[in-house]
Amino acid sequence: MDEKTCASCHGDQAAAFAKSHHAKAMALANDRTVRGNFNNVRFDHDGIVTSFSRRSGRFFVRTEGPDGKQEEFEVKYTFAYAPLQQYLVDLGGGRLQALDIAWDTSKQEWFWLGEGTPPKPGLTYHWTGPFYRWNRTCIDCHSTDPRRNFQSQTNDYKSTYVATSIGCQSCHGGGAKHVEWAEARSKGASMPVASGQGLSQVDVNTCFGCHSRRIKLGDGYAAGKSFLGYFSPALLRPDLYFPDGQILDEVFEYGSFQQSKMARAGVTCLDCHSPHAATLKADGNALCTQCHTETAPERFTKNDPSGVFDTPAHTHHPVGSSGAQCANCHMPERTYMKVDPRRDHSFVIPRPDLSAAYGTPNACTTCHEGKTNAWAAENMDNWYGTAWRARPTIAHAFAGAARSDPDSIEALHKLVVDKEQAGIVRGSAIAQMSRIGGPDVAADVKAAAGDSDPLVRLGAAEAAGNLPPGLRLEAIGNLLGDETRAVRVAAATALGSTPSLDLLGNQRRSFDAAVEDLRAYVEANADVAEAQNNYGTFLLAQRRAGDAEKAFHKAIVLDRALAGPHINLAELYRATGQNDKSERAYAEAIAISPDRADLRYGHALSLVRKKAMPQAIRELDEAVRLDPVNARYKTTLAIALDSLGRTEEAFYLLGRAVAGGELDADLLGTAVKYGLKLRRFPETLEYAETLARLRPDDPQIAELVRQLREVTGTK
Numbered sequence: 001m002d003e004k005t006c007a008s009c010h011g012d013q014a015a016a017f018a019k020s021h022h023a024k025a026m027a028l029a030n031d032r033t034v035r036g037n038f039n040n041v042r043f044d045h046d047g048i049v050t051s052f053s054r055r056s057g058r059f060f061v062r063t064e065g066p067d068g069k070q071e072e073f074e075v076k077y078t079f080a081y082a083p084l085q086q087y088l089v090d091l092g093g094g095r096l097q098a099l100d101i102a103w104d105t106s107k108q109e110w111f112w113l114g115e116g117t118p119p120k121p122g123l124t125y126h127w128t129g130p131f132y133r134w135n136r137t138c139i140d141c142h143s144t145d146p147r148r149n150f151q152s153q154t155n156d157y158k159s160t161y162v163a164t165s166i167g168c169q170s171c172h173g174g175g176a177k178h179v180e181w182a183e184a185r186s187k188g189a190s191m192p193v194a195s196g197q198g199l200s201q202v203d204v205n206t207c208f209g210c211h212s213r214r215i216k217l218g219d220g221y222a223a224g225k226s227f228l229g230y231f232s233p234a235l236l237r238p239d240l241y242f243p244d245g246q247i248l249d250e251v252f253e254y255g256s257f258q259q260s261k262m263a264r265a266g267v268t269c270l271d272c273h274s275p276h277a278a279t280l281k282a283d284g285n286a287l288c289t290q291c292h293t294e295t296a297p298e299r300f301t302k303n304d305p306s307g308v309f310d311t312p313a314h315t316h317h318p319v320g321s322s323g324a325q326c327a328n329c330h331m332p333e334r335t336y337m338k339v340d341p342r343r344d345h346s347f348v349i350p351r352p353d354l355s356a357a358y359g360t361p362n363a364c365t366t367c368h369e370g371k372t373n374a375w376a377a378e379n380m381d382n383w384y385g386t387a388w389r390a391r392p393t394i395a396h397a398f399a400g401a402a403r404s405d406p407d408s409i410e411a412l413h414k415l416v417v418d419k420e421q422a423g424i425v426r427g428s429a430i431a432q433m434s435r436i437g438g439p440d441v442a443a444d445v446k447a448a449a450g451d452s453d454p455l456v457r458l459g460a461a462e463a464a465g466n467l468p469p470g471l472r473l474e475a476i477g478n479l480l481g482d483e484t485r486a487v488r489v490a491a492a493t494a495l496g497s498t499p500s501l502d503l504l505g506n507q508r509r510s511f512d513a514a515v516e517d518l519r520a521y522v523e524a525n526a527d528v529a530e531a532q533n534n535y536g537t538f539l540l541a542q543r544r545a546g547d548a549e550k551a552f553h554k555a556i557v558l559d560r561a562l563a564g565p566h567i568n569l570a571e572l573y574r575a576t577g578q579n580d581k582s583e584r585a586y587a588e589a590i591a592i593s594p595d596r597a598d599l600r601y602g603h604a605l606s607l608v609r610k611k612a613m614p615q616a617i618r619e620l621d622e623a624v625r626l627d628p629v630n631a632r633y634k635t636t637l638a639i640a641l642d643s644l645g646r647t648e649e650a651f652y653l654l655g656r657a658v659a660g661g662e663l664d665a666d667l668l669g670t671a672v673k674y675g676l677k678l679r680r681f682p683e684t685l686e687y688a689e690t691l692a693r694l695r696p697d698d699p700q701i702a703e704l705v706r707q708l709r710e711v712t713g714t715k
Contacts, residue, residue, distance in 0.1 A: 001175045003144065003167040009182060013276045014168075020278040022166040024081035025142040026088075029059050033078045035085045036103035036110065043101055043110040046118050050101055052110070059087070061099060066091065066128040068121045077164070079134070079142065081105075083339050086113075088134055094157030096134035100127040104339050113337055122592070123561040130559045135159050136527050141210035144170045145222075150527040155557065157527075171275075173200030173223040200224030207269045208233075212254030213240065217485055218520040228454055232486040235459055236398065236428035242360040243399035244351065245425070247344050250336045257345040258424040258455070265303035267291070285310045288326040316383045322367065329363045352376035353389055358399045394425055401432035409437045416448055416456070426451070427459025434463035442467055446475040454484040461490035472498045480510035488514040489521055493534070497541030529559035536568060545576055563589060563596050570602055574609070582606045597627035601636070613644055631657065631664030638670055647674050651683075658687060665694050672704070681712050 007014035017023050027033040038054040049070075050063040058074060065071035073089040079098055080086055082105045088096045100113045112118075119126045130136055135157045139146045144163035151158060162169060169175050177198035200223035209221055214231040221230035233254055234240055240249045245259045257263050272280060272287055280287050289310055291297055296306035308314065309326070317323030329350055331343040350362040352373040364376035380388060397415055400408025415421050415429040430448040433441045445467060448460035457479060464476040472495055479491035492514035518538065525531035536551030549572055555565035566589030573582035586603035593599060604619035620637040627633060634657050638650035654671035668691040675684030685708040692701045709715065 001162070001169065001179065003163045003169065005179055006168040006175060010168075016274070016276040017168070017278075020276065021081050022170075022278050024165060025079075026165045027078045028164060029075045029078055029087065031057060034059055034075070034087075035078070035081070035105055036087070037108070038075075041110070043112075045101070045112040048118055050110075061087065061089065061101075063099070063101070063127075064121065066121050066126075079138070083341075084111075084337060091128060093155070094135065094159055096159075097128055098132045098134055098138065100125075100132060102337070106339065111338060124559055129561070130527075130529065133527075140216065142166065144168075145174070147219075148527065152526050152554075155527075171202055171206050171223050175199065202270075202275070204268045204270075208254045211252045211269075213249075213251040214254070215521075216524055217489055217517070219524045226484075228458075228484045228486045230485070232458070232489060233424075233455075235424060235431055235455075235462065238398070238402035241398075242395075243358045243397075243402060244348060244354055244360045244393055244395035245346050245398075246332070246348060246361055247334055247342070247346075252342075253345045255424060259346040259422045261303060262347060264422060265300050265305070285324075285326050292326075316379075328367065332361050332363045332366055334361070349388070349391065350376070350380070351388075351391075351393065351395070352380065354393065354395045358395055360395060394421075394429075397429065398432065401436060404436055406436060409433055409441065412436075413441075413444060416444060423453035423455035426453065427455040427457070427462075430456065430459045431463045431466075434466035438466060439468050439471055442471045442475050449476045449479050454482075454487060457482060457484070457487045458490055461487050461494055464491070464494040469498050477507055480507055480514045485517050489517050492518045493538060496538040527558060529555040529562045529565060532558060533562070533565045533568060536565070540568070540572060540575075545572060548572060561592055563593060563599055567598065567602055570606060574606065579606065579609045583610055595626060597623045597630065597633065600626060601633055604636070604640075608640065613640060616640055617644070629662065631662050631667045634662070635664070635667045635670050638674070642674060642677075647677055650674055651678055651680065655683060655687075658690065663690060663694060665691060668694070681708055684708060685712055685714060 024033075036052065038052040038059050040053050041051070043050045043052070048064050050061060053060050053062070060072055060074055062070060062072040065073070073091075075087040076090050076096065077088040078085055079088050084102045084104055086098045086102045088098055091097050101110055102113055103109075104111050114125065119129070121128060123129055125131050134142075135148055135150070139148055139159060139161075143161035143165060144167040146161040147159060149158040149160060150156075172178075175198075179198075181198040202223055205225070205227040206223045208227045209231065212227075212231065213234040215234075217230055217232055227233075234251065236245060236255065236259075240247075240251050241255065242248050245256065247256050253269075257269075260267075271290070274281055282290065291300065291305045292309050293306060294308055296304045310324075312319060312324070315324040315329070322328055327343060330347050331345065332348075333341040333343050335341045350364050351360070352362045352364055354360045355362045355365065356373040356377070362373070362376065364379070365371050365373055368376070377389075394415060397408055397411035401412060412429040412433045416426050416433065418426070421429075426448070430441075430445060434445055437444075441463075445460050445463045448456050448463070451457055451460070461476055461479050464472045467475060476491050476494060479487050480495070482488050482491065492511065495511065518535070522531055522535045532551050532555035536548045536555065539545075539551055540548035549569065552565045552569040552572065555562065556569070559565075566585055570582045570585035570589075573579070573585060583603065583606040586599060586606050589599050590596070590603055600619045600623040604616045604623060607613075607616035607619060617637065617640050620633065620640055623633045624630070624637055634653060638654050641647070641650040641653070651671065651674045654667060654674065657667060658671060668687050671687045672684055672691060675681070675687060685705070688701060688705045688708055692698070692705050695701055
């Protein structure tokens, strides 16, 4: 349905929406929509020159193309409005690519979105690569009713949308039935339409479909449908969130807001944000004091937000100052895409003590540049007493988990069983528990799989992937028939390599149905290399080597620079006895990504299997050079050197690693072995004593230490 039809009856809402950034999320490039300077200007970053020009009302950019040569491209669309605007060009085959040089609408200047060294053409993060492809990465959230329409046979697109930018039907669903209802009503007819008058129910899921870090599970999501039925959200991983749950990577709002007391009390996005203008409903602290009043609002009888907060007695900053603004203390900003500050929505209380311990942000030192966390903590002690330091926090548990500290398992367990914690916290905690505890936490995973909160069950399903395959079915078999698709897909993925699938019995039908959900995820992400790679891994675990090989090849075609599919394909060939193909697969991957240590290491092992030891050692040398703190690479290199009679070199390599503080048990054990072989007893004793401290309950090591001390005359 044409979006203009909505405005004919809903003029006020349409006028408000037209001013929003949502309405300007994407537009045809013309004099009215383009904000960047295309007046024959040049931009140079790291030697790559880009020129911007305009002719006859059309906009052009000349820059490094997919073949590495300078080429001119016409800008077809604008993408976003402020604080930055990007530009889309058509590379053929229906592919729209977003330029990685964007316009800063505040500073009125061009800037490069990337970090470090500019990627070369053909790589994932070059502007012509998969990451910057609108059809793959951006389409779902910047247009109305977008359809990717990827053509798997040709790797082209025939993408469509109802409206170029976000429109009424993005949030209210298809409007045809509503128009039918409205027209009939205007004629006095009676129309038996559901309570939404032909429109989908707008709720918090409508916002979360885009404002979340998530994986798309299937096509067909629209307003009114379940978020977890079409998306699987990222849990609180250490690469995405700080240990206290604050945003780290670009995770948008869902994950942080789910942690908040406000979300658990029933507050939604629309309590604070105007639905059409997408502006805040009130200015400054008036937004917060809608609920945080002296008298508890009737709506929040179970979660009392009452109190006197908008005063210097609470803020300890002058009225009207930046430090007196609720959002500045409880919603600190983090900048993404270099110029786009976004507020954390977990509504944390500043904790400079946690900042000192774990590097988490806090509003005090963010605002007061140059001041220390100790200074901030001292001021808070003076203002509020010291009780704030003892407030419950998830930071200790998740910080320990990020270090893979076994002592964190108990703290994580307490979070999992604490019903007062948010579901995303509890689900994330069980996932982290299994990563560290493995089989020892199988009972905890099973208990979490029976929880009433779908995010806890999702965490349990993901956690099962860290259990030994033989324990997975007992732990999460019930999740194959879960009411939530995100949970079913995660369960099917974890159980795909379970040896006891033949024992499923009545659950076999549930497993097959969950696999269909998994296939729907793969089809919905047919142009995403990571999805094809994950599916290939699943198929390989199902002993479908031929289908897995096809999936890995498809992933490589979609993104030849992605290392995972190359490694998996090479390992598939190894497992099926095709050593020559395995070695070639690694060599082809290295030709594309020569600086990937994991590829060098895998290639080295394939060369070992071919008994090409000199070449294998050269690759292991490269792996160690590229990843100098990886103990496994050094240990393997030492073993290879010893196999060629170069034991002295191997022992020196391992000794240097230990001297550098690498206290890996396998590395130390190998050093001890070669030290004994070379009869280098003093150094061997040192390594054995260090190994004994790592494995205090190993009697063989203890006996070896005793013997070495006797040989060396050491007490």
